Amino acid sequence: MSSVEERRRPPTAQQFVLAELRRAITTGRLRPGSPIRQDALAEEFDVSRVPLREALKTLHGEGLVTYQAHRGYFVETLSLDDLLEVYRIRELLEEEAVRKAVQRLGEDDLLRLERAQAEVERFAATGQVQEMAGANRVFHMTLFECSGMPRLVRLIRTLWDSTDAYRSLYYGEGGNRERVVAEHRGVLDALRRGAADEVVSRLDEHRAHAVAALSTVLTP
Amino acid sequence: MSSVEERRRPPTAQQFVLAELRRAITTGRLRPGSPIRQDALAEEFDVSRVPLREALKTLHGEGLVTYQAHRGYFVETLSLDDLLEVYRIRELLEEEAVRKAVQRLGEDDLLRLERAQAEVERFAATGQVQEMAGANRVFHMTLFECSGMPRLVRLIRTLWDSTDAYRSLYYGEGGNRERVVAEHRGVLDALRRGAADEVVSRLDEHRAHAVAALSTVLTP
DNA sequence: TCCGGCTAGATTGGATCCAATATTGAATAT
DNA sequence: ATATTCAATATTGGATCCAATCTAGCCGGA
Incomplete structure (x- = not known):
C-alpha cells in the first residue's frame, strides 16, 4: 500500500x-x-x-x-554449505507440499495465486525490492498452504525465515526480478494444467537460480 | 551410565x-x-x-x-492427523539423512551405532521404558549425524522433540520393545552391507509400526 | 615450573514490579 | 432491543534488580 x-x-x-x-x-x-x-x-x-x-x-x-x-x-555459522543445505531441505519439503497442493487445487486457489502474482509483478516493475520479496513470499506460501499440511507449511516458513535477509539481496540485482516473474508465470501455467511433475521441476529451477545468484554473493 | x-x-x-x-x-x-x-x-x-x-x-x-x-x-491441537503429518515429514527428511549417511559411513561410525544398539537392548531387556526411549533416540540420532548435514539433523531432532511424550507411551506396550530391537538389528545389518534402499525401507517400516501403535492409542 | 584451589569480576538466569494492551461488562444513545 | 462508547479488570510485555554460575587471574605448594 x-x-x-x-x-x-x-x-x-x-x-x-x-x-x-x-x-x-x-x-x-x-x-x-x-x-x-x-x-x-x-x-x-x-x-x-x-x-x-x-x-x-x-x-x-x-x-x-x-x-x-x-x-x-x-x-551460528551460516556458510555457503549451510545455505546449500537449507535449500536442499526446502527442495524436499516443498516438493511434498506442492504435490499435495496440486491434488487439492481449486479454482479459488488459482485466483488467489494469480492475485499474488499480480502483486509480485507490480513491485517488480517499480523496482521495490523489499515489497517484492514480501509479495514473492506470499505467492509461494499461498501455494504451499493449499497442501492442507499446516505443520509442513510451518517448517517451510521457518526455513524461509532463517535465510530471509539474503533474499532482498537477491532481488536487488537487476535481471533477477524479471526472471522471477517469468518463472512464476511458468509455474502458474503448469498448475492450471495440473502437471505436478512440471510444477516441481520448475520450482526446483527457480530455487537453483536463487542459489546460484546467492553463491556468488557469499563466496568472495 | x-x-x-x-x-x-x-x-x-x-x-x-x-x-x-x-x-x-x-x-x-x-x-x-x-x-x-x-x-x-x-x-x-x-x-x-x-x-x-x-x-x-x-x-x-x-x-x-x-x-x-x-x-x-x-x-496447538495435536490430533492424529498432526501426528501422521509429523511422521510423513520425518520420512522425507530421514530418508535424505540416511542416504547421505550410508555414503559416508566409516568403521568407527558403525562401532558407535552398535554400542548405541547395545544400550537399547540392555534397557529393553530390563523393561526400563524411559531409558530405552532415550537410548533409542541416541541410536537414531547417531545415524542421522553421519549424514554430515547438521541443519537437517537439527530439524529432525526438533520433530522428535515435538512428539517426545508419545514415544514412552509406545515403549510401554510389551511387544513393541522386542520388535524395536529386532528392527534395529535389521537396519544395522543393511548398513554394514551399504544397502541404502534397504536401510530406508526398513526405517520406513520401523516408523510405520510406531504410527500404527500410536494411532490406536490416540483414536478412542 | 607446573598444578590445584581460591577469590573477584563478568555474564547469564530468574523474580518482582510497573506499563501497555486486550477483554469484558455496563451505561448510553439511537 | 440493538449497537456503541467507555470504564474497570485481566493479561501480557518489558524494565530493573538480585541470585546463580561461569571465567580469569592470582597465590601457594609440591
Whole structure:
C-alpha cells in the first residue's frame, strides 16, 4: 500500500529485536562463532534483556544461534554449505507440499495465486525490492498452504525465515526480478494444467537460480 | 551410565518448565485450543513468568503452541492427523539423512551405532521404558549425524522433540520393545552391507509400526 | 615450573514490579 | 432491543534488580 514503507517498528520489542538480530547475523555484523553479549546488544537496540532473550530463543529454534545453559548464545555459522543445505531441505519439503497442493487445487486457489502474482509483478516493475520479496513470499506460501499440511507449511516458513535477509539481496540485482516473474508465470501455467511433475521441476529451477545468484554473493 | 536416573531436575528453570509443558500438552492436561495463563502455570510450577515465557517461545518454534502478540500463547491441537503429518515429514527428511549417511559411513561410525544398539537392548531387556526411549533416540540420532548435514539433523531432532511424550507411551506396550530391537538389528545389518534402499525401507517400516501403535492409542 | 584451589569480576538466569494492551461488562444513545 | 462508547479488570510485555554460575587471574605448594 504505502509507497515509502519506512519499515514500521513491530508492535512488540521482541519482534523488533528479532528482525534486527536476523539482519545483524546474516549480514555478518555479528560474527559467526562469537558469543552474544546480551547487555551490550540490549543497550544498542535500546531495550531490556528480556525481549532480547525471547528473540534469541526464537533464533535458537531456527538454528541461527546456539545455546549453552549459563554460558549464553553464540552466533551460528551460516556458510555457503549451510545455505546449500537449507535449500536442499526446502527442495524436499516443498516438493511434498506442492504435490499435495496440486491434488487439492481449486479454482479459488488459482485466483488467489494469480492475485499474488499480480502483486509480485507490480513491485517488480517499480523496482521495490523489499515489497517484492514480501509479495514473492506470499505467492509461494499461498501455494504451499493449499497442501492442507499446516505443520509442513510451518517448517517451510521457518526455513524461509532463517535465510530471509539474503533474499532482498537477491532481488536487488537487476535481471533477477524479471526472471522471477517469468518463472512464476511458468509455474502458474503448469498448475492450471495440473502437471505436478512440471510444477516441481520448475520450482526446483527457480530455487537453483536463487542459489546460484546467492553463491556468488557469499563466496568472495 | 547411571542405571537409576530418577529424572534429575534440569540446571535451569526454563528447561524444567519446558519438559513439564511438553508433558502437560501431549498428555492433554492443557487442552488444545485453550489459552495458556502464564500466571497460573508459573505458580503451579513454582517459577516466575520469565523462564515460563522462554520455554513457551521454544514450544512455539516447535509448533506445539501458537502465539499472538498481546494475546498470548494457545495450545496447538495435536490430533492424529498432526501426528501422521509429523511422521510423513520425518520420512522425507530421514530418508535424505540416511542416504547421505550410508555414503559416508566409516568403521568407527558403525562401532558407535552398535554400542548405541547395545544400550537399547540392555534397557529393553530390563523393561526400563524411559531409558530405552532415550537410548533409542541416541541410536537414531547417531545415524542421522553421519549424514554430515547438521541443519537437517537439527530439524529432525526438533520433530522428535515435538512428539517426545508419545514415544514412552509406545515403549510401554510389551511387544513393541522386542520388535524395536529386532528392527534395529535389521537396519544395522543393511548398513554394514551399504544397502541404502534397504536401510530406508526398513526405517520406513520401523516408523510405520510406531504410527500404527500410536494411532490406536490416540483414536478412542 | 607446573598444578590445584581460591577469590573477584563478568555474564547469564530468574523474580518482582510497573506499563501497555486486550477483554469484558455496563451505561448510553439511537 | 440493538449497537456503541467507555470504564474497570485481566493479561501480557518489558524494565530493573538480585541470585546463580561461569571465567580469569592470582597465590601457594609440591
